[in-house]
Amino acid sequence: MSETASRKFSRVLDILEKNSNDPARLIPILQQVQDDYRYLPEEVLTFIATSLDLPPAHVYGVATFYAHFTLVPKGKHILKLCDGTACHVRGSEHILSALHSRLKLSAAKHTTDDMLFTVECVSCLGACGLAPVLVVDDRVYSKVTPEAAVEIVDKIVAEEGGVPPKAASISTPKKEDAIV
Numbered sequence: 001m002s003e004t005a006s007r008k009f010s011r012v013l014d015i016l017e018k019n020s021n022d023p024a025r026l027i028p029i030l031q032q033v034q035d036d037y038r039y040l041p042e043e044v045l046t047f048i049a050t051s052l053d054l055p056p057a058h059v060y061g062v063a064t065f066y067a068h069f070t071l072v073p074k075g076k077h078i079l080k081l082c083d084g085t086a087c088h089v090r091g092s093e094h095i096l097s098a099l100h101s102r103l104k105l106s107a108a109k110h111t112t113d114d115m116l117f118t119v120e121c122v123s124c125l126g127a128c129g130l131a132p133v134l135v136v137d138d139r140v141y142s143k144v145t146p147e148a149a150v151e152i153v154d155k156i157v158a159e160e161g162g163v164p165p166k167a168a169s170i171s172t173p174k175k176e177d178a179i180v
């Protein structure tokens with residue numbers, strides 16, 4: 001391996017080493033690389049394939065088979081809005097519109113230009129009694145309103161050092177709404 005490649009992929013090399021360069025540990029390796037990069041760059045997949053002596057098509061196939069893995073960069077904060085039946089009936093589409101409007105996103109654009117947020121729609125999260133449900137990173141918010149969703153975003157923006165726009169008629173999400 002060239003010195004340039006070793007330097008460029010030193011973080012991946014560390015992960016491979018921690019996993020004993022074992023091809024049977026491909027999934028945990030991909031998981032750890034994604035945790036580090038926040039996505040799986042194609043050149044990294046090729047590097048992993050070469051390092052583990054696996055066909056690149058196999059590594060690529062695993063990375064694209066599992067919905068959990070992503071080949072495109074995602075934002076630092078991931079908002080997963082449930083659009084299962086119960087959440088949809090209770091207005092998840094209005095929450096999505098509010099988030100899209102606040103973050104200048106659309107059905108075709110899921111990640112903000114500053115790479116701070118990615119908004120995704122997911123199917124039933126299994127908490128239908130709490131619908132509509134929004135998961136922000138690892139935190140679950142229940143009975144979310146569009147205003148509360150925007151306030152959650154603005155709070156993160158402020159924590160990240162940005163300046164949230166003036167909130168005119170935004171209600172505070174109830175503390176008990178966060179169930180995790």
Ligand code: FES
Nearest residue numbers: 082084087124127
């Ligand atoms: S439909 Fe949203 S949690 Fe089940």
